[in-house]
Amino acid sequence: MIARIATALLCTAAPVALLAQEVDLRSPDEFISVSGEIVGYNGVMLRVETLVGTISVPASEVICYGEGCLEVLASNDFGLSETDLAGVQAGGDEADIQTAAATGDLTVGFANAANAAIYNALAETYAASGEGAALSEAAEGDTADINLETVALNGSGDVAYTGPSGWSGPNSAMSHQLLGVDGLTVQIAQNVGLDQISIADLGRVFSGEVTNWSQIGGADLAVLGLRLPDTAPLQQQINALILAPQGLSMANGILAMGDERGIAASVNQFPGSISIVSSDAANPDLAVPIVGSCGIAVSNTPFNVLSGDYPLVRPVMATYAAGQTTGPAVGLFDFAATDAGQAAMAQVGLPDFSAVKQGGMEKNARLNGLLNATLDDDQRVAAAQMFQQLLSMDRLSTTFFGGAVTGPQAAWNRAMMRDLRDAAASGDYAGRELVFVGFAESGGESRAAIAASVQAASDMGAAFEAAAGSALAAGDVNVATLGFGNIALTSCIDGPDDAAPATRVEVWLR
Structure with a gap:
């Protein structure tokens, strides 16, 4: 099927009996629309076998839709990479993507009253800015098109985007x-004898599998779990972030209490007790670091939360029931990443996620750790370069999930990129350089991890330059990229594609 092809397209009459790895190639303005099998690439033009013959289309002007895109890129038969295309949408044909053509086309629902307040604050501020995309609230009992809810960033999930071009564009x-x-x-009584705990063990404790702390390396002491009632919004978020991803549910023996601050105070009084509370309600003397899937323990600090290094971040997201969606609603929720949007979010209790600098002590501790680390030959070279390059830079909290990502990870990336774009335009970084620094985990293969980290940083830097070109020019800011593989990781790197290295991209200021 061919529709509205504007560029010079070359056709032959050879029929095609069967299409393997079928994809849809479409330009963002819909001027090019071709369905078929990619059979060649010469560095500029893609050759596509269609039902009416062979078509050539410019790779840089089309977005590839469908699972076949992943197969073509993974096989690397033609030397085609994601950066050669205008974008990749693995979620499927654009016909499956819902477009909200008018303001009232979609309805919004809320998991709780707090999320309703978040939406109202954002919508009111957005309207005051001169924009209009107020959504209709879903009637009671109806299924909403968009839900505001807490969504887990890590854990299992399908690949929604193979790289930055799929989620970073203005019309993505x-x-x-x-x-x-x-x-x-997480707060643990001091007599338990644990100074950290993993997400996996949290699940085992609150699901009732672990009943004595000695089962996970603590004292010979019965576990006393404290929690909020099932109807409490915070408890629902805890279930969604910790238990549900592990296929677990809350044990009946976990003691429910009605007040969050009362729970936090009780941990200091009851032997063997543990609770999970919001950061505001926590007693910092009882808080313990959280261990991710790879064994790295990370404390709950403002920087670690904003960077996503901390495993128990609590993101509030708009989730589209129909999947990938375009239209005015996307513009409304994009507004949350602006200074005005974040100010509105702060009014309803969410911290501002605008980029901040990491403290010098934390940065120096990380770099000094390279000096005594046990490294292989490839890692030693990377470590020397990392120490030399980053010693004079400042890390910003802005951090991205690299490569293939889930829908929630793409949402995180898009918001962080938009915030960074505004920061670049502000003039605060004038005459300086934003350095995208990649890290990767590749099953212990250091050379593969280094290569993946370099590629992830390069892709992210290129996407940022494409999305923020005018902001960079206005703010007199340059962009550079580096990659150091699997050394000095600040958190575990989890990706949805088991066949590819998982990557993260930090942003440093030079």
Whole structure:
């Protein structure tokens, strides 16, 4: 099927009996629309076998839709990479992407009253800015088109985007969008004898599998779990972030209490007790670091939450029931990443996620750790370069999930990129350089991890330059990229594609 092809397209009459790896190639303005099998690439033009013959289309002007895109890129038969295309949408044909053509086309629902307040604050501020995209609230009992809810960033999930071009564009179709982020704090009584705990063990404790702390390396002491009632919004978020991703549910023996601050105070009084509370309610003397899937323990600090290094971040997102969606609603939720949007979110209790600098002590501790680390030959070279390059820079909290990402991870990335774009335009970084620094985990293969980290940083830097070109020029800011593989990681790197290295991209200021 061919529709509205504007560029010079070359056709032959050879029929095609069967299409393997079928894809849809479409320009953002819909001027080019071709369905078929990619059979060649010469560095500029894609050759596509269609039902009416062979078509040539410019790779840089089309977005590739469909699972076949992933197969073509993975096989690398033609030397085609994602950066050669205008974008990749693995979620499927654009016909499957819902477009909200008018303001009232979509309805919005809320998991709780707090999320309703978040939406109202954002919508009112957006309207005051001169924009209009107010959504209709879903009637009671109806299924909403968009739900505001807490969504887990890590854990299992399907690949929604193979790289930055799919989610970073002004008209990208999104399945999720980030409004704000906070953290959960785990408190453990001091007589338990644990100074950290993993997410996996948290699940085992609150699901009732672990009943004595000695089962996970603590004292010979019965576990006393404290929690909020099932109807409490915070408890629902805890279930969604910790238990549900592990396929677990809350044990009946976990003691429910009605007041969050009362729970936090009780941990200091009851032997063997543990609770999960919001950061605001927590007693910092009882808070313990959280261990991710790879064994790295991370404390709940404002920087670690904003960067996503902390495993128990609590993102509030708009989730589209129909999947990837374009239209006015996307513009509304994009607004949350602006200064005005974040100010509105702060009014309803969400921390501002605008980029901040990491403290010098934390940065120096990380770099000094390279000096005594046990490294292989490839890692030693990377470590020397990392120490030399980053010693004079400042890390910003802005951090991205690299490579293939889930819908929620793409939402995180899009919001962080838009915030960074505004920061670049502000003049605060004038005459300086934003350095995208990649890290990767590749099953212990250091050379593969280094290569993946370099590629992830390069792709992210290129996407940022494309999305923020005018902001960079206005703010007199340059962009550079580096990659150091699997050394000095600040958190575990989890990706949805088991066949590819998982990557993260930090942003440093030089």
